[in-house]
Amino acid sequence: MSDGVVLAIDQGTTGTTVLVFDHAATIRGRAYGEVTQHYPRPGWVEHDAEEIWRGVRMLVGAALADAGVRPAEVRAVGITNQRETTVLWDRETGRPVHHAIVWQDRRTAPLCEELKAAGREDDVRRRTGLVLDPYFSGTKLRWLLDNVDGLRARAEGGELAFGTIDAWLLWQLSGGTAAAGAVHGTDVTNASRTLLFDIGALRWDPALLDLLGIPAAVLPTVRPSATLHARTNPDAFLGAEVPVAGIAGDQHAALFGQACFQEGMVKNTYGTGAFLMMHTGARPVPSRHGLLTTLAWQIDGEPAEYALEGSIFVAGAAVQWLRDGLGVIESAAETEALATSLSSNEGVYFVPALTGLGAPHWDPYARGTLLGLTRGSTKAHLARAALESMAYQTADVVSAMGNDAGLTLHADRPLRADGGAAVNAFLMQFQADVLGVPVEVPRVSETTALGAAYLAGLATGFWKDRAELASRWQLARRYEPRLGESERRRLTTRWLRAVERARSWEQEDA
Ligand SMILES: Nc1ncnc2c1ncn2[C@@H]1O[C@H](COP(=O)(O)OP(=O)(O)OP(=O)(O)O)[C@@H](O)[C@H]1O
Numbered sequence: 001m002s003d004g005v006v007l008a009i010d011q012g013t014t015g016t017t018v019l020v021f022d023h024a025a026t027i028r029g030r031a032y033g034e035v036t037q038h039y040p041r042p043g044w045v046e047h048d049a050e051e052i053w054r055g056v057r058m059l060v061g062a063a064l065a066d067a068g069v070r071p072a073e074v075r076a077v078g079i080t081n082q083r084e085t086t087v088l089w090d091r092e093t094g095r096p097v098h099h100a101i102v103w104q105d106r107r108t109a110p111l112c113e114e115l116k117a118a119g120r121e122d123d124v125r126r127r128t129g130l131v132l133d134p135y136f137s138g139t140k141l142r143w144l145l146d147n148v149d150g151l152r153a154r155a156e157g158g159e160l161a162f163g164t165i166d167a168w169l170l171w172q173l174s175g176g177t178a179a180a181g182a183v184h185g186t187d188v189t190n191a192s193r194t195l196l197f198d199i200g201a202l203r204w205d206p207a208l209l210d211l212l213g214i215p216a217a218v219l220p221t222v223r224p225s226a227t228l229h230a231r232t233n234p235d236a237f238l239g240a241e242v243p244v245a246g247i248a249g250d251q252h253a254a255l256f257g258q259a260c261f262q263e264g265m266v267k268n269t270y271g272t273g274a275f276l277m278m279h280t281g282a283r284p285v286p287s288r289h290g291l292l293t294t295l296a297w298q299i300d301g302e303p304a305e306y307a308l309e310g311s312i313f314v315a316g317a318a319v320q321w322l323r324d325g326l327g328v329i330e331s332a333a334e335t336e337a338l339a340t341s342l343s344s345n346e347g348v349y350f351v352p353a354l355t356g357l358g359a360p361h362w363d364p365y366a367r368g369t370l371l372g373l374t375r376g377s378t379k380a381h382l383a384r385a386a387l388e389s390m391a392y393q394t395a396d397v398v399s400a401m402g403n404d405a406g407l408t409l410h411a412d413r414p415l416r417a418d419g420g421a422a423v424n425a426f427l428m429q430f431q432a433d434v435l436g437v438p439v440e441v442p443r444v445s446e447t448t449a450l451g452a453a454y455l456a457g458l459a460t461g462f463w464k465d466r467a468e469l470a471s472r473w474q475l476a477r478r479y480e481p482r483l484g485e486s487e488r489r490r491l492t493t494r495w496l497r498a499v500e501r502a503r504s505w506e507q508e509d510a
């Protein structure tokens with residue numbers, strides 16, 4: 001391939017995907033591997049960062065082999081990643097000092113409570129665009145420094161490096177140890193999820209470092225999303241030295257991959273969780289309705305762009321739980337036929353607050369709740385309720401976006417959907433129905449990896465500009481809303497009653 005290719009590493013919560021794109025943005029090769037989930041206690045979720053890096057290394061080779069491309073033909077590498085997941089490693093050995101604490105992990109809920117009780121939330125929100133929830137990296141990093149022997153002193157002495165998964169992979173790709181010249185860096189989107197980053201000034205915020213007791217010595221350098229972050233070390237990257245030129249958190253990359261370049265465009269990614277993002281232009285829009293203000297991305301040499309986000313913690317994971325936790329289905333795809341075997345939900349609702357509730361409800365103490373079961377309830381009801389829950393949660397967020405930004409979706413501004421569960425036609429149709437707005441699914445469903453490739457390709461001149469990228473977006477299927485207004489209202493009202501019952505469950509117990 002004389003034009004060369006761009007390689008995208010999509011390091012997700014459940015697995016890692018590596019894709020090879022050619023100049024037409026066609027996928028030439030791919031490789032996928034799962035990531036082991038560790039649940040040391042209820043509400044705790046961990047990953048082994050070394051396993052993740054070994055997997056990435058192996059999958060890069062496998063994807064290039066699949067494409068029939070030599071490493072020297074790779075023009076740029078883009079990284080996109082599960083966000084907020086917190087890694088702390090030793091700069092000298094390049095080895096993690098603890099399992100990574102995953103974004104879903106709720107262990108720092110008491111610390112967040114404490115900070116809220118001390119009246120810190122408004123200030124934190126003003127600086128970071130975030131709320132005080134265990135979701136974000138800052139309190140997870142603080143937990144490590146407080147609970148693992150010796151780490152605080154080593155962190156203060158400059159021996160340790162903190163990063164989200166992107167920074168961990170950049171470090172490994174660029175050499176893996178301080179002696180080998182490894183680069184300790186991240187991009188603005190990942191930094192914006194740490195609870196330590198001033199999203200207006202685009203720098204680490206000393207007041208927040210102080211509030212959370214984080215030594216500045218552990219922090220990575222923050223760069224734009226599309227820029228030359230580092231060059232791969234040939235020992236770490238199949239003998240080739242290639243620019244790593246794009247980094248963005250998975251949801252930001254998906255917004256870019258969906259070509260949502262204009263103010264007001266909205267995408268929703270239905271994966272493990274579901275993440276809605278609305279591009280809001282060059283200005284951060286503060287939220288008063290439970291959404292997050294976040295960086296969309298920054299292209300080198302251009303002003304940063306912002307987004308409003310609704311983070312739903314459990315979406316496709318509800319289906320995974322039916323499969324792996326309950327064992328009532330064998331594959332996620334089965335849920336579609338099960339759901340359509342019923343003509344309605346027959347009053348069965350599932351609030352999948354398995355790791356608390358995110359936007360717009362924000363309750364780390366909510367837990368999963370099934371309502372409306374009768375002797376006639378079957379696994380079809382569970383499957384339908386799980387799929388419906390993704391759509392209701394999405395509708396809650398869309399309504400918050402309307403309140404915050406005065407934005408309404410409509411026939412000319414549909415919801416752009418992607419992610420693993422967007423192949424489910426029942427879900428997409430039901431989504432259009434409860435929103436009363438069309439839902440559009442693009443041809444390329446790997447929008448996250450595509451976005452990372454686009455960022456890396458733009459930074460290196462492999463692709464010319466955004467207009468070129470936007471012109472490639474192609475519709476696969478559009479779902480039109482079919483439900484009457486009163487039925488829509490009846491369903492969502494009932495859903496909100498169900499949410500009320502799931503709230504505070506864990507806290508009441510304590
Ligand atoms: N046909 C389907 N119907 C409903 N849900 C599905 C279907 N196929 C996959 N899923 C769900 O989609 C999710 C996987 O989607 P995807 O690969 O986009 O996840 P992801 O969030 O990117 O993963 P990661 O968090 O690892 O990045 C799983 O939770 C799975 O249960």
Ligand SMILES: [Mg+2]
Pocket residue numbers: 010011012013250271448
């Ligand atoms: Mg993903």
